[in-house]
Amino acid sequence: MPAALRHGIFSLNCFAAAMLALYVSLGLGLDRPYWAMITVYITSQPLAGALRSKALYRLLGTLLGAAASLTLVPALINVPALLSLALAAWLGLCLFVALLDRTPRSYLFMLAGYSAMLIAFPQVEQPQGLFDTAILRVQEIAIGVVSAALVHTIVFPQSVMVVLADRVRGVLADANCWIADSLSGRQHPRIAAERRKFAADATEIHLMATHLPFDTANLRPRRRLLVALQDQLVRLLPLTTAVEDRLQALGGPDALPEPAALLLADAAAWAGDADRPNEEAVSLAARAARLVEALEADAAARPEGASWSDLLLMSLFTRLGEMIGTHARARALAAHVDDPGRPADETLASLPESADRQLHRDPGMALLSAMSAAAGVLVCCAFWIATAWPEGAIAAMFAGVLGSLFAGLDDPTPHQNKFFLMTLLSIPLAAFYLFAVMPHIDGFAMLALVLAPVLLPFGMLLALPAQMMTALPMFIGFLGALAIGPAYAGQFESFLNINFAQAIGVLVALVMTRLVRVVGAAGAARRLVRATDRALIAIAQRRDRTDLAGWTSRMIDTTGLLAPRLAAAGGAPDLATVDPLRDLRLGVTLLQLRMLIPIAGATLAHLLDGIARHLAGRLAPGRPQQISDPALLAMLDEAIGHVAGLASRARRDGLVALTGLRRNLFPDAPAYRAMPKGAG
Numbered sequence: 001m002p003a004a005l006r007h008g009i010f011s012l013n014c015f016a017a018a019m020l021a022l023y024v025s026l027g028l029g030l031d032r033p034y035w036a037m038i039t040v041y042i043t044s045q046p047l048a049g050a051l052r053s054k055a056l057y058r059l060l061g062t063l064l065g066a067a068a069s070l071t072l073v074p075a076l077i078n079v080p081a082l083l084s085l086a087l088a089a090w091l092g093l094c095l096f097v098a099l100l101d102r103t104p105r106s107y108l109f110m111l112a113g114y115s116a117m118l119i120a121f122p123q124v125e126q127p128q129g130l131f132d133t134a135i136l137r138v139q140e141i142a143i144g145v146v147s148a149a150l151v152h153t154i155v156f157p158q159s160v161m162v163v164l165a166d167r168v169r170g171v172l173a174d175a176n177c178w179i180a181d182s183l184s185g186r187q188h189p190r191i192a193a194e195r196r197k198f199a200a201d202a203t204e205i206h207l208m209a210t211h212l213p214f215d216t217a218n219l220r221p222r223r224r225l226l227v228a229l230q231d232q233l234v235r236l237l238p239l240t241t242a243v244e245d246r247l248q249a250l251g252g253p254d255a256l257p258e259p260a261a262l263l264l265a266d267a268a269a270w271a272g273d274a275d276r277p278n279e280e281a282v283s284l285a286a287r288a289a290r291l292v293e294a295l296e297a298d299a300a301a302r303p304e305g306a307s308w309s310d311l312l313l314m315s316l317f318t319r320l321g322e323m324i325g326t327h328a329r330a331r332a333l334a335a336h337v338d339d340p341g342r343p344a345d346e347t348l349a350s351l352p353e354s355a356d357r358q359l360h361r362d363p364g365m366a367l368l369s370a371m372s373a374a375a376g377v378l379v380c381c382a383f384w385i386a387t388a389w390p391e392g393a394i395a396a397m398f399a400g401v402l403g404s405l406f407a408g409l410d411d412p413t414p415h416q417n418k419f420f421l422m423t424l425l426s427i428p429l430a431a432f433y434l435f436a437v438m439p440h441i442d443g444f445a446m447l448a449l450v451l452a453p454v455l456l457p458f459g460m461l462l463a464l465p466a467q468m469m470t471a472l473p474m475f476i477g478f479l480g481a482l483a484i485g486p487a488y489a490g491q492f493e494s495f496l497n498i499n500f501a502q503a504i505g506v507l508v509a510l511v512m513t514r515l516v517r518v519v520g521a522a523g524a525a526r527r528l529v530r531a532t533d534r535a536l537i538a539i540a541q542r543r544d545r546t547d548l549a550g551w552t553s554r555m556i557d558t559t560g561l562l563a564p565r566l567a568a569a570g571g572a573p574d575l576a577t578v579d580p581l582r583d584l585r586l587g588v589t590l591l592q593l594r595m596l597i598p599i600a601g602a603t604l605a606h607l608l609d610g611i612a613r614h615l616a617g618r619l620a621p622g623r624p625q626q627i628s629d630p631a632l633l634a635m636l637d638e639a640i641g642h643v644a645g646l647a648s649r650a651r652r653d654g655l656v657a658l659t660g661l662r663r664n665l666f667p668d669a670p671a672y673r674a675m676p677k678g679a680g
Contacts (some may be wrong), residue, residue, distance in 0.1 A: 007154050011459030014044045017151035018455065021144045024488060032140055034484045040142025041475055044152060046463055049160035049215030051152050053104050055145035062110025062141040066134040067315035069120040076376045077127045084381035089375060090116050091371035091400050095407055099366035102359050114400045116181055121393035161217035164208050171201045172334055173274065175236055180272030182244045184251045184263050195237060202233050221340045225333060231549055232330035234556040238588050239323035241581045246316035246662055258312065263287050265322060281328035288321035296652060306644055308671035315659040335591055350559045358554040360561060362527060372401030372517040376509040391501035398505030403513065411525040416510045421472040423506060426477030427499050434482055434490045454478065465633050521568035525575055527560045532583050533618045540612035549590050555584040586664040592657040599650040603642045610635050633666050640672060
């Protein structure tokens with residue numbers, strides 16, 4: 001279906017749902033039917049599953065907000081300052097939780113925060129009507145979300161399942177290309193950009209999959225399968241970059257011995273051809289394992305033990321075998337996502353019980369955002385109480401709403417500025433309709449007819465993510481100013497006062513955000529980098545209980561978050577050497593070494609403590625571009641020699657991990673030189 005036609009259908013669905021909500025609300029005699037109309041447009045999403053989940057979370061958030069208002073207002077109605085503080089604190093708490101959640105479920109908590117204000121503040125001077133207002137709000141929201149879900153589900157629904165399967169195919173196709181290029185030794189500039197995009201896409205697939213339980217598709221993949229697919233996708237990136245790093249250290253494919261070069265070429269051909277059978281992957285992985293065994297046997301037979309090139313080759317083919325297996329499993333799982341009805345095979349039967357993906361969380365920024373939104377509400381409330389301003393409730397409400405809507409951005413003020421401008425632009429249009437058109441409307445059919453020229457274009461814009469922030473504030477301002485009810489109640493003085501108060505609330509939110517919350521791209525990048533460094537230190541000190549899958553998942557998400565911020569930071573000197581993929585590999589090797597401590601003894605524990613001290617130097621102000629630590633390098637080489645003397649499977653695992661660790665921490669150091677057996 002062409003995009004223009006799809007957007008047109010979406011707009012028509014939104015308009016039909018809004019008119020249905022308006023008709024039902026008027027038929028039931030509700031006082032504020034425009035709440036239901038606004039809910040339809042705020043809730044509507046192009047994907048049916050996303051719409052249904054958002055509708056549910058909006059309704060639950062409204063119920064929670066209503067409960068909070070019914071709890072706080074009666075208890076504190078005689079102490080306005082304390083009531084203002086309690087409602088602002090509730091808003092801040094809900095926003096804090098929402099920002100830490102980072103899934104579509106976060107909408108529930110954000111709604112709970114500012115719904116309490118929307119219900120409570122207008123009733124503080126008439127608290128006897130609080131319960132009726134709360135019930136009315138819940139009823140209108142329920143009518144709006146049910147109308148939106150009903151219309152968008154019945155009329156040409158767009159399935160999340162279809163879009164998700166298409167996105168998975170696209171991500172795997174991109175991965176096939178840059179994996180094949182990397183194994184062939186071709187270093188295209190686009191590879192780095194594609195890997196950053198891969199990291200962002202992996203998180204997007206995870207978030208999109210959370211909507212599947214609400215989707216319209218008859219057949220949907222099981223949650224266990226989706227989690228397993230995401231696990232394989234996020235493991236591809238560190239494995240591929242590790243293979244590429246070892247290949248670069250060895251001088252490229254042309255510098256490899258013939259059996260190794262042939263394996264690499266065959267692996268590149270398999271990765272680049274999506275039609276190659278996965279049985280070929282099993283053969284390639286077995287060849288890689290045989291090469292590793294031959295390297296181990298050869299090194300064990302020599303008096304001097306394994307050379308640095310031996311270790312690099314061993315690491316290369318161990319990681320290559322793991323990468324091929326991961327890639328093959330991802331292909332097999334993606335086929336089941338694309339066709340959930342296909343018969344189960346051994347790939348599905350062997351799926352482990354995996355936990356949900358871990359995402360990066362920043363409690364510090366969440367707290368700042370919560371404080372900024374709460375502060376905006378308190379400033380408006382203080383002025384309202386001090387001056388007895390009749391429209392003070394409106395200013396406080398909009399300060400809280402706007403302080404919440406863009407709280408997840410590094411710098412919300414450009415969007416807040418745009419919201420303010422679009423709201424101002426909606427006032428003349430609303431005034432024209434309210435005072436020139438609405439007095440002449442007679443009947444519901446005529447009302448729907450005169451609203452269509454405004455609401456249909458707004459609906460088209462809402463279907464475009466880039467234009468949504470242009471349409472939504474104009475739409476909210478337009479319908480909010482019209483305040484369509486059971487009877488016409490247009491008063492010019494009230495219209496001006498309400499819109500003036502709304503503008504004041506938006507301005508207060510903007511000012512408080514700029515004073516408290518703005519960090520910018522460079523500041524956000526530094527926070528992400530410091531969080532990564534602290535996580536690496538915790539792993540090295542054995543304080544972090546995260547597992548390999550959890551760390552990889554969190555760092556893939558961090559990579560996707562960090563890449564655009566580094567690009568926007570303008571080449572800040574302290575960020576010039578930041579490499580999130582290197583830190584991803586570093587964490588993987590540290591976790592692998594931590595698991596080997598019971599076998600390898602105190603040597604690895606001592607090394608991890610030294611690495612923790614080394615990494616702590618990166619937390620210094622200004623972030624040193626390069627930390628010289630000869631003592632740690634010597635400790636690392638000693639650990640390689642110690643592990644090389646072990647007589648168990650831990651020997652191979654330890655040497656592969658230590659080789660990767662040396663490459664990640666000291667990529668420019670001279671080659672490792674083994675001590676002859678019996679020396680020292």
